[in-house]
Structure formats: structure tokens, C-alpha cells
Amino acid sequence: xxxxxxxxxxxxxxxxxxxxxxxxxxxxxxxxxxxxxxxxxxxxxxxxxxxxxxxxxxxxxxxxxxxxxxxxxxxxxxxxxxxxxxxxxxxxxxxxxxxxxxxxxxxxxxxxxxxxxxxxxxxxxxxxxxxxxxxxxxxxxxxxxxxxxxxxxxxxxxxxxxxxxxxxxxxxxxxxxxxxxxxxxxxxxxxxxxxxxxxxxxxxxxxxxxxxxxxxxxxxxxxxxxxxxxxxxxxxxxxxxxxxxxxxxxxxxxxxxxxxxxxxxxxxxxxxxxxxxxxxxxxxxxxxxxxxxxxxxxxxxxxxxxxxxxxxxxxxxxxxxxxxxxxxxxxxxxxxxxxxxxxxxxxxxxxxxxxxxxxxxxxxxxxxxxxxxxxxxxxxxxxxxxxxxxxxxxxxxxxxxxxxxxxxxxxxxxxxxxxxxxxxxxxxxxxxxxxxxxxxxxxxxxxxxxx
Numbered sequence: 363x364x365x366x367x368x369x370x371x372x373x374x375x376x377x378x379x380x381x382x383x384x385x386x387x388x389x390x391x392x393x394x395x396x397x398x399x400x401x402x403x404x405x406x407x408x409x410x411x412x413x414x415x416x417x418x419x420x421x422x423x424x425x426x427x428x429x430x431x432x433x434x435x436x437x438x439x440x441x442x443x444x445x446x447x448x449x450x451x452x453x454x455x456x457x458x459x460x461x462x463x464x465x466x467x468x469x470x471x472x473x474x475x476x477x478x479x480x481x482x483x484x485x486x487x488x489x490x491x492x493x494x495x496x497x498x499x500x501x502x503x504x505x506x507x508x509x510x511x512x513x514x515x516x517x518x519x520x521x522x523x524x525x526x527x528x529x530x531x532x533x534x535x536x537x538x539x540x541x542x543x544x545x546x547x548x549x550x551x552x553x554x555x556x557x558x559x560x561x562x563x564x565x566x567x568x569x570x571x572x573x574x575x576x577x578x579x580x581x582x583x584x585x586x587x588x589x590x591x592x593x594x595x596x597x598x599x600x601x602x603x604x605x606x607x608x609x610x611x612x613x614x615x616x617x618x619x620x621x622x623x624x625x626x627x628x629x630x631x632x633x634x635x636x637x638x639x640x641x642x643x644x645x646x647x648x649x650x651x652x653x654x655x656x657x658x659x660x661x662x663x664x665x666x667x668x669x670x671x672x673x674x675x676x677x678x679x680x681x682x683x684x685x686x687x688x689x690x691x692x693x694x695x696x697x698x699x700x701x702x703x704x705x706x707x708x709x710x711x712x713x714x715x716x717x718x719x720x721x722x723x724x725x726x727x728x729x730x731x732x733x734x735x736x737x738x739x740x741x742x743x744x745x746x747x748x749x750x751x752x753x754x755x756x757x758x759x760x761x762x763x764x765x766x767x768x769x770x771x772x773x774x775x776x777x778x779x780x781x782x783x784x785x786x787x788x789x790x791x792x793x794x795x796x797x798x799x800x801x802x803x804x805x806x807x808x809x810x811x812x813x
Contacts, residue, residue, distance in 0.1 A: 575628020
């Protein structure tokens with residue numbers, strides 16, 4: 363399977379099954395296009411000889427022949443059998459999202475967690491429930507040594523003492539069970555202070571700092587409950603925090619909506635404020651919401667991704683580059699084949715835990731009764747949910763089987779599929795289109811910087 367496209371002056375050919383990327387001239391681009399349509403070499407020469415010299419066409423065909431023989435062009439899909447083997451394996455739990463606080467001190471307009479309530483009630487996780495969650499993770503992790511725990515909300519800093527106590531408990535358990543915990547934290551920054559920063563710098567492998575970009579954008583979507591904006595409060599704290607981590611092992615994470623389709627300006631604003639690790643992601647919301655992305659927004663969004671890619675290349679060459687999460691792509695290796703096929707591991711390797719100890723496939727399923735999997739006392743009581751998620755991959759989704767980006771997005775978000783189509787075996791259509799565009803831009807950035 364071949365995917366060809368033009369971006370910011372580059373002619374790019376992606377051999378989907380091998381992951382090989384070729385940056386080519388117009389002649390080779392046109393030759394590959396015809397070969398991909400099933401044309402013979404002679405038919406290709408006949409069709410293009412009015413545009414290019416015949417000798418150059420034959421040279422291009424020879425190059426394509428050599429690339430095919432080398433296994434980097436027109437390769438076959440060898441992965442469908444691998445996913446059958448993958449589904450048959452015994453799964454272990456390797457990561458938990460601890461909903462340490464079902465409460466929040468902001469009232470973000472797009473919050474899928476309903477200001478932290480998740481279709482339920484406000485609550486803080488107790489130390490006892492958190493301990494049981496860590497014990498559950500250890501007991502269900504098999505021989506896996508490296509485990510991940512994300513402190514999530516709502517706003518986790520509203521339950522900060524329990525966060526600290528659980529980290530201490532986890533460090534104790536590491537020695538007893540030969541495990542290694544990597545703790546992470548997501549925060550809106552309202553309660554952030556020097557003591558918290560110091561603790562996180564010592565104990566947290568990664569922190570996610572929620573900020574949407576420009577002041578007017580952030581304050582409109584992320585106000586306090588009485589309407590006051592939060593930008594002026596959190597920006598200085600986040601800048602101090604990022605610098606204290608030497609601009610590593612963190613992300614400033616924003617969301618763009620229908621109201622800031624020029625979101626590249628928000629990414630660049632954050633870069634200009636000194637942040638080097640940036641993620642600004644599209645909102646996912648039903649069409650009934652005024653801030654939701656619409657099909658007619660896509661041309662503008664695509665243009666912004668192109669503009670951002672070009673600006674990132676320019677800044678990198680000027681020595682003031684930054685990382686944009688959605689353009690992080692490894693063309694030499696990338697994730698293992700199973701992750702490429704089946705995704706984030708939600709419902710199998712990755713679970714969410716509510717403040718009262720219920721288990722769900724991930725944080726976005728919390729509060730949906732049919733996906734309540736069990737609890738930290740009894741463990742997983744509905745293994746059929748695990749089986750449902752285990753059987754969800756790029757070959758079971760019709761929209762994914764022939765998509766060029768399938769090995770980069772791994773089938774997309776199961777929660778988005780469920781929320782828009784009522785099944786985890788579908789895909790969120792706007793999200794798919796945005797993902798394909800981001801993959802194209804990410805490859806273009808790599809190609810431009812490789813020159």
C-alpha cells in the first residue's frame with residue numbers, strides 16, 4: 363500500500379506496510395502513482411513520455427524496481443497474522459490512571475469529566491483505596507517490572523497529601539516486589555507551589571500542565587467557576603515548573619476548539635513563552651456543543667497544521683526548535699508491532715480507578731455503567747470487557763484496514779468511537795481526518811530536517 367502527498371514543497375511517498383518514506387522529484391512521484399494504480403512499466407512510459415524524457419522514465423522505473431526488491435516500496439502487509447497471535451496472549455496490567463480527585467477548581471467549558479464529577483458525585487480518593495489500587499497493579503502485572511501510575515482528576519492537587527502518601531507507599535512496594543513505578547501527574551496549576559514542584563521533580567517521571575495557549579483563548583475555555591480567567595495565575599507557575607525540570611519530562615497541554623481554529627498561534631505563543639514540550643490537541647465534543655469541531659472547519663485546521671509544520675522546521679534550523687507532541691514520529695523504529703496494531707492498551711493493559719475503587723477501561727469510560735469492569739477489592743469481575751478490548755485493533759475496524767495512518771494511530775481512541783458510534787469497533791471520523799493530516803505533517807518535518 364502506497365500513500366503519496368505533497369506538503370510544503372515536498373513530494374512524499376509513504377510505503378505503508380514497511381513504514382519507508384521516500385522524498386522524490388516530480389518524475390518519480392508520477393511514476394510511482396501510475397505503478398500503484400496497476401500500470402505496467404511500458405504503460406507508465408507511454409503515459410508519461412509526453413511530460414518527461416523516456417531515458418529518465420526508464421531510470422526512474424529501475425530505481426522503483428530496486429526499492430521494491432529491497433522491501434521498501436510496494437511491500438505486502440504481514441501484520442494481520444501477528445494481531446491474531448497478539449489477541450491470544452495473556453494480558454497483564456502495566457498502567458493505572460488514578461482518579462485521585464473527582465473534583466476541580468476550574469469550570470472548563472469542554473471538560474468531558476463534568477468539572478471532575480464523571481457522571482457521578484464529587485469525591486476524593488482515600489489513601490486506603492489508592493493503596494489497594496497499587497496492590498492490584500502489582501498483583502496483575504505478571505513479570506513486568508516497569509509500571510506506570512498517573513495521578514489524574516478533576517484536579518489531583520486538591521488531594522495532594524494522598525498523592526504524596528501513595529508515592530511513598532509505591533516506593534516501599536518497589537523494593538518488596540522488584541517493581542519500578544513511574545509516576546506522572548496532570549494538573550491545571552491553580553494550586554501549584556514550590557513544595558509541589560520540588561516533590562514532582564524528585565518523584566514524577568512526567569507532568570502535564572494544562573494551558574490552552576494565548577490568554578484570551580485560555581481564559582475563555584478554562585475559567586474559574588465564577589467566570590474569572592486562570593491564565594495569569596498559572597502561566598508564571600508553569601514557566602517556573604518547566605524550567606525547574608530543565609525543559610524535559612513535561613508537556614504543556616492545550617485543547618483547541620471551533621473558537622480558535624488558528625491554533626498554530628497558540629502553539630507558537632507557548633513556544634515564545636519558553637516552553638519546549640508542547641501539545642495542543644483538538645477538542646472532542648458532540649456537534650450540539652458550540653465549541654465542537656465541524657466538518658467545514660477541516661480545511662482551516664489542515665492549513666494550520668501545514669503552517670505549524672513549516673514554522674517548526676524554520677525555528678529548528680534557527681536553533682530555537684520545540685517539540686510538538688503530535689509531530690513526534692519515529693521513522694526508524696517506532697513502537698512495537700503490537701502497539702502499532704492495537705493501540706494504547708485501554709481495557710487490557712491500562713485501566714482507570716475511581717475514588718471509590720471501581721475499575722474502568724480508561725478515564726474516558728469512567729461513569730459508563732456497561733464498562734464497569736470490577737474494583738480494587740475483587741479485581742476484574744467482568745473479563746468479557748477485557749476480551750472486547752483485546753479484540754479491538756486496526757484489522758477489526760473497517761475504517762482502519764485501508765487507512766495509510768493505521769500503524770501510527772493504531773485504530774484511534776476507543777472512547778471516541780463509543781461516544782460517537784456506540785461501539786469501540788468504529789472510529790471518530792473527524793479525529794481520523796485530523797490524525798491523517800498530522801501524520802503527513804510529521805513526516806514532512808522529518809524529511810525537511812533530514813536535508
